[in-house]
Amino acid sequence: MDFSSKLLEKAVEEIALLPGIGKRTALRLALHLLKQPEEQTVHLSKALLDLKTRIVFCENCHMVSDTKICSICANVKRDKSTVCVVEDVRDVMAIENTSQYQGVYHVLGGKINPIEGIGPGQLNISSLVQKVKNGTVEEVIFALSSTMEGDTTNFYIYKQLENESVKTSTIARGIGVGDELEYADEITLGRSILHRIPFENSLKN
Amino acid sequence: MDFSSKLLEKAVEEIALLPGIGKRTALRLALHLLKQPEEQTVHLSKALLDLKTRIVFCENCHMVSDTKICSICANVKRDKSTVCVVEDVRDVMAIENTSQYQGVYHVLGGKINPIEGIGPGQLNISSLVQKVKNGTVEEVIFALSSTMEGDTTNFYIYKQLENESVKTSTIARGIGVGDELEYADEITLGRSILHRIPFENSLKN
Numbered sequence: 541m542d543f544s545s546k547l548l549e550k551a552v553e554e555i556a557l558l559p560g561i562g563k564r565t566a567l568r569l570a571l572h573l574l575k576q577p578e579e580q581t582v583h584l585s586k587a588l589l590d591l592k593t594r595i596v597f598c599e600n601c602h603m604v605s606d607t608k609i610c611s612i613c614a615n616v617k618r619d620k621s622t623v624c625v626v627e628d629v630r631d632v633m634a635i636e637n638t639s640q641y642q643g644v645y646h647v648l649g650g651k652i653n654p655i656e657g658i659g660p661g662q663l664n665i666s667s668l669v670q671k672v673k674n675g676t677v678e679e680v681i682f683a684l685s686s687t688m689e690g691d692t693t694n695f696y697i698y699k700q701l702e703n704e705s706v707k708t709s710t711i712a713r714g715i716g717v718g719d720e721l722e723y724a725d726e727i728t729l730g731r732s733i734l735h736r737i738p739f740e741n742s743l744k745n
Numbered sequence: 746m747d748f749s750s751k752l753l754e755k756a757v758e759e760i761a762l763l764p765g766i767g768k769r770t771a772l773r774l775a776l777h778l779l780k781q782p783e784e785q786t787v788h789l790s791k792a793l794l795d796l797k798t799r800i801v802f803c804e805n806c807h808m809v810s811d812t813k814i815c816s817i818c819a820n821v822k823r824d825k826s827t828v829c830v831v832e833d834v835r836d837v838m839a840i841e842n843t844s845q846y847q848g849v850y851h852v853l854g855g856k857i858n859p860i861e862g863i864g865p866g867q868l869n870i871s872s873l874v875q876k877v878k879n880g881t882v883e884e885v886i887f888a889l890s891s892t893m894e895g896d897t898t899n900f901y902i903y904k905q906l907e908n909e910s911v912k913t914s915t916i917a918r919g920i921g922v923g924d925e926l927e928y929a930d931e932i933t934l935g936r937s938i939l940h941r942i943p944f945e946n947s948l949k950n
Contacts (some may be wrong), residue, residue: 547796548796551795573837574797591775593783
């Protein structure tokens with residue numbers, strides 16, 4: 541593309557570095573900002589900079605936070621003996637939105653993925669193992685997505701915790717609420733039959 | 746959504762103000778930036794701020810520019826007597842990419858659109874009329890998209906220039922190069938037959 545302005549070209553280049561945004565979309569966004577009042581760009585620019593420079597990760601669970609210990613870990617009402625292991629911050633938000641979980645979290649920051657060069661050392665696994673070894677954790681719930689990488693990560697952590705006196709569990713796999721049986725894949729449907737639960741239990745929520 | 750951090754929430758809100766970006770995408774982008782080196786966010790933030798605060802619009806053609814007069818208007822090789830009227834900056838880039846046009850441009854900054862409350866007064870129309878009245882322009886080429894708003898805008902400008910001694914033309918409508926005839930709409934196909942050109946002319950490019 542032939543830009544008439546170096547400033548515009550630079551902005552488009554930087555925006556296009558974001559995932560899922562190509563040069564054309566980046567140009568559209570840049571020209572949109574040019575049409576808007578200056579405050580919008582100033583606020584956006586400041587919010588991005590603040591996000592990166594001032595945000596911290598909770599020392600305990602690695603969740604994004606404004607303080608050293610996040611609001612979930614700091615909440616005395618949460619059950620510290622149950623730790624839910626998730627891939628990233630969005631998973632914590634998703635589970636929090638259900639209002640069904642009263643334990644705490646442990647954010648790994650990714651999944652083991654040899655193809656992309658992500659090994660256990662780059663994830664927050666050792667701090668989880670240490671937390672369990674300290675003896676305050678009674679149950680570890682694996683809540684990673686059940687892809688090959690997720691299963692590998694689950695199994696790696698499971699092996700690390702094998703000799704500890706801690707219960708490990710995984711979230712239930714099955715047919716989603718409202719989903720049609722006939723469109724479900726065979727593995728999910730098979731597991732949902734194998735891991736069936738007493739009918740009365742399904743009436744509770 | 747339940748954010749664990751006010752900084753993250755603020756960044757997501759600001760990103761989600763951009764067109765075509767919802768809260769979920771904004772969160773994905775914000776978390777992506779968090780994972781990247783700090784320089785990326787600093788550069789992005791600075792590029793956006795520079796774009797808005799330092800960019801200027803060419804005094805002559807209203808194109809985005811780093812200088813008071815844009816590189817196209819300042820180029821002595823460009824034919825200043827031919828002015829191509831376009832909706833926005835992207836159209837200038839698109840035409841420049843063809844390398845077929847040697848005249849200059851006039852960027853309107855939009856189209857007349859009563860539904861969205863955009864009247865002729867909000868567009869750069871009076872400066873175009875003034876330019877023609879000054880007598881240096883020989884031809885005005887309308888290159889707006891042929892929607893109702895585009896046609897209205899063309900006609901409005903045409904009426905303003907009616908009493909001036911200036912040639913007005915519009916870009917050719919017809920079947921796109923490589924397009925299948927059978928999929929073309931009737932209006933386009935009809936116009937392409939009405940406005941047929943001598944075969945030899947089509948061999949030139």
